[in-house]
Amino acid sequence: MCGPALISEATRNKIAAYCAEFREVTRSPFGPDDEIGMLNLITPEASREVLSRADGGSVIDLSVDYFVGMPSWTKAGDPNFQQWMTHTPAGTVLDDITGVGREQNELVSYSGDAISMYTHCGTHIDTLNHFGYNGKIWNGFSAEEHISSRHWTKCGAEKIPPIIARGVLFDIAALYDTDILPDNHGIGADDLREAMRRQDVEFRPGDVALIRTGRMRAWPAIDAYIDNSPGLNLEGAEFLARMGASVIGGDTLALEQMPGADEENWQVVHTYLLGEAGVPIMEVVDCEQISAERLYEFAFVAAAMKLRGATGAPMRPLAMPLRP
Numbered sequence: 001m002c003g004p005a006l007i008s009e010a011t012r013n014k015i016a017a018y019c020a021e022f023r024e025v026t027r028s029p030f031g032p033d034d035e036i037g038m039l040n041l042i043t044p045e046a047s048r049e050v051l052s053r054a055d056g057g058s059v060i061d062l063s064v065d066y067f068v069g070m071p072s073w074t075k076a077g078d079p080n081f082q083q084w085m086t087h088t089p090a091g092t093v094l095d096d097i098t099g100v101g102r103e104q105n106e107l108v109s110y111s112g113d114a115i116s117m118y119t120h121c122g123t124h125i126d127t128l129n130h131f132g133y134n135g136k137i138w139n140g141f142s143a144e145e146h147i148s149s150r151h152w153t154k155c156g157a158e159k160i161p162p163i164i165a166r167g168v169l170f171d172i173a174a175l176y177d178t179d180i181l182p183d184n185h186g187i188g189a190d191d192l193r194e195a196m197r198r199q200d201v202e203f204r205p206g207d208v209a210l211i212r213t214g215r216m217r218a219w220p221a222i223d224a225y226i227d228n229s230p231g232l233n234l235e236g237a238e239f240l241a242r243m244g245a246s247v248i249g250g251d252t253l254a255l256e257q258m259p260g261a262d263e264e265n266w267q268v269v270h271t272y273l274l275g276e277a278g279v280p281i282m283e284v285v286d287c288e289q290i291s292a293e294r295l296y297e298f299a300f301v302a303a304a305m306k307l308r309g310a311t312g313a314p315m316r317p318l319a320m321p322l323r324p
Contacts, residue, residue: 022276041244063285071222124315133271184258212291213229
């Protein structure tokens with residue numbers, strides 16, 4: 001079978017997209033304290049089943065390297081990724097900041113470094129407090145009540161559990177027989193349906209959806225990778241959310257078509273998925289190898305850095321082939 005799996009009424013009642021209202025944040029079907037949205041669709045039983053079939057000897061890394069000069073979202077004034085040495089072997093000998101003397105400093109060759117970055121840099125997850133509507137986020141949490149002097153106190157990256165689920169690749173670039181989709185190409189429901197049919201793959205509630213546009217082939221050329229990116233349009237996002245996607249990721253910096261078609265909302269897919277549908281977003285996911293290997297379904301394993309209250313956090317997602 002290929003296409004969306006049949007969804008029972010009980011499961012449908014857990015999928016927020018079916019009760020979402022236009023430009024209104026949705027109250028979670030998982031209760032007033034819920035902070036992770038559709039990640040709740042990943043059951044322990046489903047995680048055990050997918051791990052039992054995973055080929056751990058063929059792990060594919062879906063993340064990118066972090067380095068000074070890497071493509072990053074800076075158009076709103078956020079900082080580039082920076083890395084600098086705080087300790088070097090020669091400097092430690094010269095400064096003796098440890099106070100242990102030259103002989104020991106020469107022996108141990110101490111090196112250390114530090115980084116500074118926007119939390120939406122590199123391969124990362126967007127948490128449910130990243131976008132919402134009119135001062136509120138997923139489950140009705142308000143900025144007035146839930147932002148401290150440091151960060152949101154609800155839906156932060158530290159709440160994202162380790163993700164172990166079945167993953168499905170939607171190889172839209174391959175669908176159009178191109179290396180990279182054209183600038184600003186909007187991926188809608190028909191593209192996603194046809195990709196499933198062509199790939200002979202089924203999508204089930206709780207699965208992780210990964211969208212390949214081919215833009216990763218432009219990495220790390222900053223303008224070529226970032227500007228006017230193809231991606232999901234609102235129709236495509238609604239389609240995946242209604243199928244019960246637990247997370248939706250893509251190989252671009254925005255996931256969504258940029259610029260979008262809604263003149264009143266410059267992040268129409270982000271606000272819909274995070275605020276209405278309760279679906280976290282992953283960006284800068286490298287889908288090139290799983291595309292080359294035609295690995296359309298796989299075991300997906302990832303964990304977010306536990307940055308308290310953060311609207312995003314680096315991730316190291318992995319894909320493993322599934323044994324029959």
